Amino acid sequence: MTETTATVWDLLATVPDPEIPALSVVDLGIVREVEELDGNRVRVTLTPTYSGCPATEVIARDVRTALENRYAEVEVRTRLSPAWTTDWMSDEAKGKLLGFGIAPPSGRVTLPLLDVGAPTACPHCGSGSVEELAGFGSTPCKALWRCRTCREPFDYFKKH
Amino acid sequence: MSATSDLSSAAGQQTLADGCLVLSHRLSEWMSKAPTMEEDIALGNIALDLLGQARGLLSHIGDQVGVSEDQLAYFRDPADFRNPLICELPNGDYGHTILRQLFVDCWLAQVWPVLAATAPDEVVRGVAEKAVKENAYHLRHSSAWVVRLGDGTDESRRRMVAALDALWPYRGELAVDGWYDRVESVLTEATLPLPARDAWTQRTSSDGWHTEHLGYLLAEMQSLARAHPGATW
Numbered sequence A: 001m002t003e004t005t006a007t008v009w010d011l012l013a014t015v016p017d018p019e020i021p022a023l024s025v026v027d028l029g030i031v032r033e034v035e036e037l038d039g040n041r042v043r044v045t046l047t048p049t050y051s052g053c054p055a056t057e058v059i060a061r062d063v064r065t066a067l068e069n070r071y072a073e074v075e076v077r078t079r080l081s082p083a084w085t086t087d088w089m090s091d092e093a094k095g096k097l098l099g100f101g102i103a104p105p106s107g108r109v110t111l112p113l114l115d116v117g118a119p120t121a122c123p124h125c126g127s128g129s130v131e132e133l134a135g136f137g138s139t140p141c142k143a144l145w146r147c148r149t150c151r152e153p154f155d156y157f158k159k160h
Numbered sequence B: 001m002s003a004t005s006d007l008s009s010a011a012g013q014q015t016l017a018d019g020c021l022v023l024s025h026r027l028s029e030w031m032s033k034a035p036t037m038e039e040d041i042a043l044g045n046i047a048l049d050l051l052g053q054a055r056g057l058l059s060h061i062g063d064q065v066g067v068s069e070d071q072l073a074y075f076r077d078p079a080d081f082r083n084p085l086i087c088e089l090p091n092g093d094y095g096h097t098i099l100r101q102l103f104v105d106c107w108l109a110q111v112w113p114v115l116a117a118t119a120p121d122e123v124v125r126g127v128a129e130k131a132v133k134e135n136a137y138h139l140r141h142s143s144a145w146v147v148r149l150g151d152g153t154d155e156s157r158r159r160m161v162a163a164l165d166a167l168w169p170y171r172g173e174l175a176v177d178g179w180y181d182r183v184e185s186v187l188t189e190a191t192l193p194l195p196a197r198d199a200w201t202q203r204t205s206s207d208g209w210h211t212e213h214l215g216y217l218l219a220e221m222q223s224l225a226r227a228h229p230g231a232t233w
């Protein structure tokens, strides 16, 4: 990473995910590559989290906006392979999720995907006694769980 | 029985893209009407994944011939679609919808991993890699519901048996290698009867032949784009 690309990464770290604003696009692990082509042009390569994720287009636009202050020309490319995985989220990102009330994905992904893991603790009270309410939640990346101790429902970011 | 290897061909990709697109639209018809809030959300999520998969493939197909994904989705007529016929069938009751989903999920569970590993084109491989994981989750959902309803109350079982009778003839386009084993293991767990593998099957859409239902589906799906060509928002 050169000094200039480091600046780009810093700028990208200020671009929030539209659906989980506690995380930046860098936290989420969807920024795969940053290349400064010359002093005026930069190219950012993103890997979308989900095939049909409606946030993908918003993210590309937000990335462009964040970098246009500094570069005359911003190219945002999409790279599909290798597919995005929750393994690309940093531990720091998982901590931020927890602080936001979302249980982070537990463990590493193994293929074929046989299960999406389970939250290790309730993000509200820390109790380990939790149960799944529904496999699908408010966004494609989450499932709906409930804490048996404090009785609060919460989102679990599926391991996938 | 078709081989999964055919699916890397242009015709195979069109079948896959159109199947995902048409089924996505069917599932979206459940929005606000599913039996429970959780299922409303589940079917919406599954529809969205299928739409994303369809878009990935349609964009790629369009790139080869210089047209956009929207052109392919909104400005082709029924005879140009190559989706498996089962994808265009009306939803019926929830049992019917979820059994159809199981059949299609099992097809995709055989198809996506092959494409992810062997598709010559990088874009197709990328779409497939993503889809492998999404499909695994969809399959978990449809399997669980088929078991719950098949091995449920007298009424839920009656409806699942009726759905099985209605949908079994449409399996021909889906029954790639490994499909029967997957489906039969779920039907067995659901204590549902196993229909004969060699029973009669419907013809395919490979020559542009469709059921009467696709025209109505497309009329709704394409109406906005055709009324306001090139509209953006």
Ligand SMILES: [Zn+2]
Binding pocket: A122, A123, A124, A125, A126, A127, A147, A148, A149, A150, A151, A152
């Ligand atoms: Zn709790």
